[in-house]
Amino acid sequence: MKTRKNLKKSDVKILAFETSFDETAASVLQGDVKSSKPKFKFLSSVLKTQIEIHKKTGGVVPEVAARAHIQNILPITEAALAGAKLQLEDMDYIAVTSGPGLVVSLIVGTEFAKGLALATGIPLLPTNHMEGHLYSAFTHKPDKVKFPTLSVMVSGNHTMFVLMKDYKTYKVIGNTVDDAAGEAFDKVARLLKLPYPGGPEISKLALLGKTDLNFPRPMLDKQHFDFSFSGLKTAVLYHVEKLAGKGKKKRSLTKQQKADIAMSFENAVADVITKKAERAVKKYKAKTVSLSGGVAANKKLRAELAQMCKQNKIAFSVADFELCTDNAQMIALAAYFNLRAGRKPKPPGQVKADPAWELS
Numbered sequence: 001m002k003t004r005k006n007l008k009k010s011d012v013k014i015l016a017f018e019t020s021f022d023e024t025a026a027s028v029l030q031g032d033v034k035s036s037k038p039k040f041k042f043l044s045s046v047l048k049t050q051i052e053i054h055k056k057t058g059g060v061v062p063e064v065a066a067r068a069h070i071q072n073i074l075p076i077t078e079a080a081l082a083g084a085k086l087q088l089e090d091m092d093y094i095a096v097t098s099g100p101g102l103v104v105s106l107i108v109g110t111e112f113a114k115g116l117a118l119a120t121g122i123p124l125l126p127t128n129h130m131e132g133h134l135y136s137a138f139t140h141k142p143d144k145v146k147f148p149t150l151s152v153m154v155s156g157n158h159t160m161f162v163l164m165k166d167y168k169t170y171k172v173i174g175n176t177v178d179d180a181a182g183e184a185f186d187k188v189a190r191l192l193k194l195p196y197p198g199g200p201e202i203s204k205l206a207l208l209g210k211t212d213l214n215f216p217r218p219m220l221d222k223q224h225f226d227f228s229f230s231g232l233k234t235a236v237l238y239h240v241e242k243l244a245g246k247g248k249k250k251r252s253l254t255k256q257q258k259a260d261i262a263m264s265f266e267n268a269v270a271d272v273i274t275k276k277a278e279r280a281v282k283k284y285k286a287k288t289v290s291l292s293g294g295v296a297a298n299k300k301l302r303a304e305l306a307q308m309c310k311q312n313k314i315a316f317s318v319a320d321f322e323l324c325t326d327n328a329q330m331i332a333l334a335a336y337f338n339l340r341a342g343r344k345p346k347p348p349g350q351v352k353a354d355p356a357w358e359l360s
């Protein structure tokens with residue numbers, strides 16, 4: 001393994017990788033790790049989506065995803081460096097999502113980054129995917145964010161409330177007990193026979209909805225901040241079965257019936273998250289609500305939370321649309337904030353893909 005001189009300068013360049021599920025992505029960030037307020041810029045961001053591949057099977061087949069990552073990761077790395085007009089040797093750190101996620105996907109990025117770090121001596125920062133989502137909501141005026149901040153993270157596998165005292169100190173105050181919001185979107189989309197990925201399809205269809213079917217609001221009456229969306233999904237299933245009938249007399253749902261279901265489902269999810277967020281804002285006296293994760297691309301949820309923040313006279317900080325679903329910019333950003341917090345790189349030999357690495 002090559003060794004590199006100790007870093008003295010406070011402005012660092014980070015090459016980050018994200019391969020935790022079905023997107024292969026790399027990004028270069030330049031930032032000051034010693035400045036009193038966060039100061040960074042993205043020099044490049046490249047993403048190769050696997051949506052077209054997984055559309056054929058209506059979902060992600062793990063081995064297929066891993067093979068696509070293997071094919072994509074080297075060209076993506078070259079493109080990210082070229083986009084930043086820099087060479088690998090110019091990088092001060094390599095960051096990689098090493099968990100949580102799909103293990104075969106995580107392994108590709110993690111082992112690739114380990115190889116690069118070993119060959120070049122560039123320090124390696126294993127980075128948590130959800131920490132990436134957490135920080136992705138703070139790319140605009142990060143020095144102006146008021147704490148405490150309630151961070152609402154809604155992705156394919158997680159629905160989380162995280163209370164941030166500042167950029168370094170946070171704790172999870174609510175989590176998914178069964179299906180995450182994104183998972184529920186995807187399952188309901190499948191029930192309605194919509195193409196993969198389901199979330200964006202549901203939100204498109206919901207715009208045509210006319211009648212709210214009043215689906216249940218799971219756990220809204222509970223004082224804690226945990227979430228459960230599997231009951232809501234089951235309520236949608238029963239409704240679909242009622243409309244479609246059974247056996248030989250089974251009918252296809254009309255577009256309007258599907259649109260009403262999509263709208264009612266979306267309303268229920270947005271309502272539960274927003275009302276629980278309002279309760280958490282009041283309890284913890286939050287001055288900002290942030291929103292991130294794939295489901296944060298949902299316009300209804302963005303609008304409801306923005307409205308709630310306005311009513312409570314607090315700030316709302318939401319991830320840009322392209323930073324909601326998985327990307328490498330958020331991983332570079334999490335690595336940057338971790339460096340500012342004093343987190344040290346790990347020897348590549350000690351880094352392992354950890355599919356169950358949960359925030360605490």
Ligand code: KG4
Pocket residue numbers: 021154155156157158181182183185186197198199200203293294295296297298299324325326
């Ligand atoms: O954060 P993400 O890209 O991956 C995980 O870390 O899980 O989130 C993916 C999830 C999927 O479940 C997808 O259906 C959902 O985000 N999603 C949406 C929208 N766009 C993506 N859900 C609702 N509305 C959207 N517009």
Ligand code: ZN
Pocket residue numbers: 129133155156293294325326
């Ligand atoms: Zn994600």
